[in-house]
Amino acid sequence: MQRFIIKTIGLGLNLWSLVAPKQAAAKAVQVFSQPPKPHVREKERQFLETARQLRRTVADQAIVEYHWGAAEAPLIVLSYGWGYNSGRWRYFVPALLEAGYRVLAYDPPGHGMAPKGVLNIPANAAILRVLLEEYGPAEAVVGHSFGGSSLVYALHQLPRALHPKRMAVMASFSYAPRVFLEYRKTLGLWSPLYWSMVRGFEQRVGKTLDHYDFAIMTSAFSHVQGLLVHDPADAVTPYAEAQRYHDFWPDSHLHSPKEGGHHLGTADVTDAVLQFILNGKIPVLAVRQERPVYAEHELVRHFAGL
Secondary structure, eight states: OHHHHHHHHHHHHHHHHHHOHHHHHHHHHHHHTOOOOOOOOHHHHHHHTTSEEEEEEETTEEEEEEEESOTTSOEEEEEOOTTOOGGGGTTTHHHHHHTTOEEEEEEOTTSTTSOSOOOOHHHHHHHHHHHHHHHOOOSEEEEETHHHHHHHHHHHTSOGGGOOSEEEEESOOSBHHHHHHHHHHHHTOOHHHHHHHHHHHHHHHTSOGGGOBHHHHGGGOTTSEEEEEOOTTOSSSOHHHHHHHHHHSTTOEEEOOSSSTTTTOSHHHHHHHHHHHHHOOOOTTOEEOSSOOOTTOHHHHHHTTO
């Protein structure tokens, strides 16, 4: 049923584009940037009530911040994926607090307890930049899916002094054009409408889509200890995305648990990420990148679509 509804939306946009192409393209961008209706479960709500909550506008967007721990303690920042809420971190926060850290998580527009709104990577990264500037530098950061890509882009735009010592990126995509192409495939958008939508998005954010190559951005993160965590059977974000990050990120480690799917919510995966963040411990079977690809190599740029 859900697939039928999605295809119906795509068909409607296609037909609309025949008579009002600009309006249809604008609507396609809006649909792309519209988070699903939030669903905060009771156990997540109870966990979030243990935090000091702050509702405010950050980077022109209404968000909810969640703070745990003493103000003078070293900081850990957590950024979750599309359609989640900060209750996603309920198995991370207690261990981080016990180890003496303070923790910051947040709900961006349209997510969790935050007001309705649209969201994209540049907007989410802008929120993270402000949070890291105001509360950082962070000792470590953890990002899952959409939140991991957003963290990479945020750090790319921040000075090195605000970069963390360690960073865990879980099930995140590495190249924005692939996400747009997946969206096109899912809705069945016709080519003229799709490209009009892409150009509209580019005009809105002031960058070409190819600019958002997050894997290449990590080529400048040699000073950040990186752990990439991705289930090879992930049905949402292809495993190739983690491999691509690993290709460019110097000295990064790729951990490929055969469990957890896209959510990566198993006890073993959670413990592996926590051990890395707290102690710098690398999972036994993780692979280290000793010969990263040079980001400016002509062939690299060609195959990346640049």
